[in-house]
Amino acid sequence: MKVEQIYTGCLAQGAYYIESEGEVAIIDPLREVKPYIEKAKKNNAKITYIFETHFHADFVSGHVTLSKETGAPIIFGPQANPSFDAIIAKDGQEFKLGNVTIVALHTPGHTMESTTYLLKDKDGKDYAIFSGDTLFLGDVGRPDLAQKAANMTQEQLAETLYDSLRTKIMPLADDVIVYPAHGAGSACGKNMMKETVDTLGNQKQMNYALREDMTKEEFVKEVTDGLLPPPQYFPLNVKMNKEGYDDIDEVLERGTQALSPDAFETAANETGAIVLDVRHQNEFAKGHVPRSIFIGLDGGFAPWVGALIADVKQPILLVAPEGRIEEAVTRLSRVGFDQTLGFLKGGFEAWKEAGKDYDTVDSVSADTFKKQLEADDKTPVYDVRKEGEYVSEHIADAQNTPLDFLNEYLTEFPEKETFYVHCAGGYRSMIAASILKSRGIHNLIDVAGGFKAIKEAAIPVTDYVCPTTLK
Template identity: 80%
Template sequence: MKSITQLPTIKGIEQIYTGCLAQGAYYIQSKGEVAIIDPLREVEPYIEKAEKDNAKIKYIFETHFHADFVSGHLTLAKKTGASIVFGPTANPSFEATIAEDNQEFKVGDFTIKVLHTPGHTMESSTYLLKDKNGKDLAIFSGDTLFLGDVGRPDLAQKAASMTQEELAGMLFESLRNKIMPLADDVIVFPAHGAGSACGKNMMKETVDTLGNQKKMNYALRADMTKEEFIKEVTDGLAPPPLYFPLNVKMNKEGYDDLDEVLLRGTRELSPDAFETAANETGAIVLDVRHQNDFVKGHIPRSVFIGIDGGFAPWAGALIADTAQPILIVAPQGREKETVTRLSRVGFDNTLGFLKGGFEAWKSAGKETDTLKSISAETFKDQLLSQNIPVFDVRKESEYLSSHVKEAQLTSLDFLNDHLSAFPKEKDFYLYCAGGYRSVIAASILKARGIHNIIDVAGGYAHIKKTEIPVAEATCPSTIKQ
C-alpha cells in the first residue's frame, strides 16, 4: 500500500510512494496552496491532506500520459476545481492547461517551471521546483529520468509516428539540454522505482541527488555519444505489457469516477448469484487469496493473482483487456482493496465479489478444484527417478542467471504466447522464484484445460537448497520471447 515519506531537506514536499505499482506521486504545499504531481486513481488522501493543512489544491501536474497506471487527475480536478497541467504537445480530450516550454506556475512561495523533455513520450515534461529566491531545488522527472535508468523510448512509437531509435535520440537531447546542466544538489523525484515495467535498470531507492545520478546512471555519462545512448537505452527492452496502450487511452480520453467503479465492484454476490454472473457475462473469476489457499481449493477455471504479490501489474499483463468483466474471490475484508487496486491499472469492469469467500462456495456444495503441489525435496526425488518435463516461469534474466538443468523457459509475462509448449497429457513440473508466479501460471493453464501440472512449492528458492543439478549463465533452452 501507499507510504508517505516526509522529506526534511525540502519542507513542503512529500513523496507518496505506492510499492505495488513502484509509482511515486508528489504533494507540494506552500502558504495554503497545493500542487499534486502524477496522482493515483484514489484521490481522497490528497484531498484529506490538503484539508488538514488548511490548504487548497491549485494544480494537478501530469508528467505525461501514463501507460502503467490510471492517474487520478480527472477525479481530483472535478472534486477540487484544480487545473490540470500537461507539457507541450499534449492533446487530451478534456479541459487542461497545455503549458509552454519554460512556463512557470506559482504555488505559494514555490515556482514550478515546465521543462519539455520528450523522448519517453512526445509530451513528456520534467517539472523544476524553485524556492522564493529562484534557487533550483528539485525536479519531478516523470518517466524521463529514473534513478539508475531512463524511460523506455518504445512506448510512444505508434502515436509519434517515430521509431524507438528516433525517440531515444530525442531523449538524449532532453537529458543533455534540460536536465544535466542543472546543479548537482538538485533532488530527483522520479515517477517510478525498481519493479516498474517503464524502465529496465531502476534503483530500489526512490529519491536521489542529480549529482549522484550523473556519477552512476549509465544514461548520464558525460562522455556518452548519442549513438551509444541510443544503443544502450534500446538494448534488451522486453515487449511492454498489453494493457499499457489501454491505460494511455484512459488517461488521455477519460474514465469513470472511482466511486462508481467501487459501487459496481463491491456488490455482494451469493454463491448462486456469483455462478450465474460468471456464466452469463463471461467474466473471469479472479482469486486473490494466498497461493497456498488457492492450491488447496478454488473455483474451477478461476485465475489466481494474489493480492499480496505484484497484484495490479500482473493483472494488467495477463488479463490485458481492461474491458474484461471480472468477478472477485478475496480474503474477507479485502474486497474493496482488490477493486481499487484493479482500477489503478484500468480494470473498471468488476461485477462483484463472492460473499463469504471460497468457504461459502464450498458450503453451498459447488464444484471445486485443487492444484497438485509438491515440496522441493519431493521434486528432487521425482526428477531423478523420472523423465518429467520442467518449466521455469521466471523472467529470462532470472533463468539465465541459474535454473534447473532440465527446465525450459516459459516466462509468466508471455505465458499466453507459449501455451502450445506445455504437454497436454503427460505430467510436468512448474516453478518460479518463490511460489507466487508458478501458481498464477498453473491457474491460467488449468483455465485453458491443461490440468496435468505439478507445482513446486516455494519455487527456486527452495530448489536451490536441495542438490538438484542447475545450469548457470546459459542461453534459454527452447522458448524465446
C-alpha cells in the same frame, strides 16, 4: 515548503504532494484521490494545481477525478492533447505556489508531451525536479511506447530523449533532488535502482544514460537494447489518461456488490466474466472455483493483472479474503480494470458450503520434488521466471516459459505426462498453474516455495543456458 513522496510499491510509482503557504500541487496522482484531499484539508491547505508529467501507460492517474473534486486545473506539458479541459504549459512556463515556483521543462523522448517540473524555493534556487518517466534513478524512460502516437521510430524518440536530458536536465546543479515517477519493478525502464530519491549529481556519476562523454549513437543503442515487449494494457491506460474515465466511486460501488454463490455463478455464465481469485497461493491450491485465475493481492498484483488480462474492459468477478474487497477493486482500477461486477459473498468457503464443484492444484515440497528428479531425471520441468532469472541459474534441462508470455507456450506443455512448474518463490508458478488449468491442462504439479526452496533442498542447478525461449 513541504515536499512528500507518496510511493505505491505494487506499481513502483511515486506521486508527489508539494505545499507552500497553504497552497498545494499534486504531481502524477493515483486513481484514488481522497488521501490527497484529506491531507490538504488536515493541513488547512488548498489543492491549487494538478501536474501530469505525461500520459501514463502503466497506471490510470487520478487527475480527472481530483480536478472534479477540487476545482484545481490539470497541467500537461507541450504537445499534450487531452480530451478534457487542461492547461497546456509552454516550455519554461512558471506556476506560483505559495512562495515557491514550479517551472515546466519540456523533455520529450519517452513521449512527446513528457515534461519535467522544476521546483524553485522561495529564494529562486533550483531545489528539485519531478522527472516523470524522463529520468529514473539508474535509467531513463523507454523510448518505444509512444512510436504510434508520435509517428516516430524508437530510435528517433531515443535521439529526442538524449537531447532533452542534455539540454534541460544535465545543466542543472548537482544538488538538485531527483524525484522520479517510478522505481525498481516498473516496466517503464530496465535498470532502475531500488532507491526512490537521489541527487542529480549522483545520477550524473552512476546513471549510464547521463555519461558526459556519451555520443547520441551510443545512447540510442544502450537505451533501446534489450527492451521487452510492453504489457498489452499500456495503450489502453494511455487512452484512459488522455480521454477520461469513470469516477472511482462508481467503480467501487459496482465492484463491491456481494453476490451469493448462485448469483456469482449466474453472473460468471451470463457475462463471460473472468473469475479472479486474489487470495494467497496456498489457499488457492487447496480449493478454488473451476477455471478461475489466481493473481494474489500480496504480490505484484496490478502489474500482473495488466500483463495477463489483455483487455481492461474485461468483466471480472472476485474471490477475495474477507475485508479486502475494496482494496482489490481499487488496485484493479489503478491499471484501468473498471469492470469488476462484484465478489463472492462469504468467499470460497461459501462456495464449498453451497455444494458447488471446485478444483485444486497439486503442490509438492522441494524435497519431494527432489526425490522425483532422482527417480526420473527425464521428468519435465517448466520454469516460469523471466529469461534473465533463468539464464542466471536454473535446473538442468528445465524449459523456460516466462509467465509474461505463457500463452505463447501452451502447445509446449505435455498433453498427458505429468510435469512440474516453478518460479522464484511460488507466486508466479501458481498464476501459471491457474492459467494452464483454465485452458484444460491439468497434468501439472506446482513446486511450493519455488527456486528458493529448490536451492535449499540442494537440487542441482546450472548457470549455463542454451536459450530455448522465443522472447
